[in-house]
Amino acid sequence: AQSVTQPDIHITVSEGASLELRCNYSYGATPYLFWYVQSPGQGLQLLLKYFSGDTLVQGIKGFEAEFKRSQSSFNLRKPSVHWSDAAEYFCAVGPNDYKLSFGAGTTVTVRA
């Protein structure tokens, strides 16, 4: 069975500082991996996804993620956060596009 673990429930970062959100997955084959962001009161928006090719994936809003098969990880990074990046971030894994398994999410707070 597939599963996703996001070890950090809540992260606080200063505006302009770098951000890294951790995601570990469990899946027998090469998975489809996604990062979604949810702003307060909104639905989820896709930041980026990986299913083959270059293991460093660029997404929207200046985010990137790196797939590391040996570590079963797909960590999300941003070099310099903006106050508008305060949101909840979800990592998801699936064998296909549907039947995704989502992590519990990481809430990011940005302080001035």
Next chain:
Amino acid sequence: NAGVTQTPKFRILKIGQSMTLQCAQDMNHNYMYWYRQDPGMGLKLIYYSVGAGITDKGEVPNGYNVSRSTTEDFPLRLELAAPSQTSVYFCASSYEQRGETQYFGPGTRLLVL
């Protein structure tokens, strides 16, 4: 395009009541999904559909029913509402190709008292 729309935005139900959460998409997506999101938890798949007339259970289907009579609409029915169904419900849709993005609606917040 409106994308994925959901109604209502918020609803309070009494235990034992029933209701239908509406979901519509105008992107001609074949695949549609219903998730629930509980505090501190990731999204859990309730039901999904791969096309009109075809639905299947997800991870947490008990207490819910769905139908898919058209490509655009995918309503979720709650029969005999229970406090455990208090949650935020998200509808999503996607193209059928592998690896395609799921597009989410804004959610319906449901409180069962």
